[in-house]
Amino acid sequence: MELLVAFIEKHILGAILLAIWLLYFWDHYLTLRQRALMQRLVDLPKSVEGLMTKDVYDKARSYALDRNSFGIVQGIYSKVFNTIILVTYGYYHAWQWSIEIAKLCGINHENDILLSAICMFIINVLSHIINLPLIIYDTFVLEEKHGFNKQTATFFIKDEIKKFAVSQVIALPLLCGMIWVVKIGGDYFFWYLWILLVVVSLFMMILYPEVIAPLFDKYSPLPEGELKQKIEELAASLKFPLYKLFVVESSKRSSHSNAYLYGFYKYKRIVLFDTLIKGYCKKDDNDASKDCGCETKEILAVLAHELGHWKHNHTLKGFLFSQIIFVASFVIFAKLLRYEPMYSAFGFVDSQPIFIGLIIVTMYILIPLYAIFSFISVVISRRFEFQADEFATKLGHGESLKAALLKLQxxxxGYPLFDKLYSSWHHSHPPVIQRLEAIDKNK
Known part of the structure; x- marks a missing residue:
């Protein structure tokens, strides 16, 4: 046993790299299984006949294959960069740069909290620069090719700057607060750390839709008319405390569609993407997406599904499940906080910064645990989706929900067919064919 412990201590970095690449190859294997299925099904499969035309199937298959190829490139790109960062002691160098920057700025370079904030900012800048080519390709090549991208270069640049700025304004103070809690929290700091995260999470649930989201997209009250009246009637029939009803101008970003609910207690909001509402967006005659969107009955069915999530407390259950992950992570972090071999593996021989320890534990050592939690989360989420569909069906929206799902598909x-193993690992939402079959059974 002692020999095993000594071996692990000596090869911590190697074990982490092994875990990273094993999970990558597993995911890559699943991706190739799905790719092989799509490449094999060139002609319209009988199981899809009646659900979509050959023309739509061909377009969906082409889009899915392109996204699959992009996912393969993205996966290898990120893993290679991550490996380079680890084997060259990238985090150690980032920490040393933080010390030098603090000295240049006249900041106390022995202050763990300030150094952590500087180091995190450096890491975030470098990470964004590394990922930017993939983001640009995804937006302006892949999505553009298939008619989804609506962003101009100017819009994209402004959007990326705003995203980065907002994320730093939130993340850096939160990190400083977490480091402070660890330093003063004693032996049971992990409980205080968890409480801090719960409070911040709840606060962000209020702040994000009210303050942050409008920085990126325009939110307007849904105009008076049949759709608004029907939605209000549906909400009232279920005693859903609808406070406001918005339309978000997502068409400037993408032609993809969605709808969601948010809010606490008696202040619930419903948000519809303008691309979800047929005829709502102002499109020119050459816009291929001008006939997209759902009719009133179909939108009501989609919202009945979302209200099913509310009725079954799926959001609360998901939040509680995430807290299990947080607590487990912080307990393990507390156990390993002063574990010297862990820091040495990342190049920190003479120091043990709390921030670096947090990165090592939550981003690397807990990779296998997060993979298990992720799979469990997918299984739970799929069950929630079926429950929400059943709820909408029992309200009498079954046929309209089926029509909406097919239109959104x-x-x-959306490509309709999936390898079972790939789908069970990746899809938090069941494939549309499974949902249609379940809706028919629940009528």
Missing amino acids: KDNL
Whole structure:
């Protein structure tokens, strides 16, 4: 046993790299299984006949294959960069740069909290620069090719700057607060750390839709008319405390469609993407997406599904499950906080910064645990989706929900067929064919 412990201590970095690449190859294997299925099904499969035309199927298949190829490139790109960062002691160098920057700025370079904030900012800048080529390709090549991208270069640049700025304004103070809690929290700091995260999470649930989201997209009250009246009637029939009803101008970003609910207690909001509402967006005659969107009955069915999530407390259950992950992570972090071999493996021989320890534990050592939690989360989420569909069906929206699912499948060029193993690992939402079959059984 002692020999095993000594071996692990000596090869911590190697074990982490092995875990990273094993999970990558597993995911890559699943991706190739799905790719092989799509490449094999060139002609319209009989199981899809009646659900979509051959033309739509061909477009959906082409889009899915392109996204699959992009996912393969993205996966190898990120893993290679991550490996380079680890074997060259990238985090150690980032920490040393933080010390030098602090000295240049006249900041106390022995202050763990300030150094952590500087180091995190450096890491975030470098990470964004590394990922930017993939983001640009995804937006302006892949999505553009299939008619989804609506962003101009100017819009994209402004959007990326705003995203980065907002994320730093939130993340850096939160990190400083976490480091402070660890330093003063004693032996049971992990409980205080968890409480801090719960409070911040709840606060962000209020702040994000009210303050942050409008920085990126325009939110407007849904105009008076049949759709608004029907939605209010549906909400009232279920005693859903609808406070406001918005339309978000997502068409400037993408032609993909969605709808969601948010809010606490008696202040619930419903948000519809303008691309979800047929005829709502102002499109020119050459816009291929001008006939996209759902009719009133179909939108009501989609919202009945979302209200099913509310009725079954799926959001609360998901939040509680995430807290299990947080607590487990912080307990393990507390156990390993002063574990010297862990820091040495990342190049920190003479120091043990709390921030670096947090990165090592949560981003690397807990990779296998997060993979298990992720799979469990997918299984739970799929069950929630079926429950929400059943709820909408029992309200009498079954046929309209089926029609909406098919329209959204068509509008978003969703490929309808999946390898079972790939789907069970990746899809938090069941494939549309499974959902349609379940809706028919629940009528």
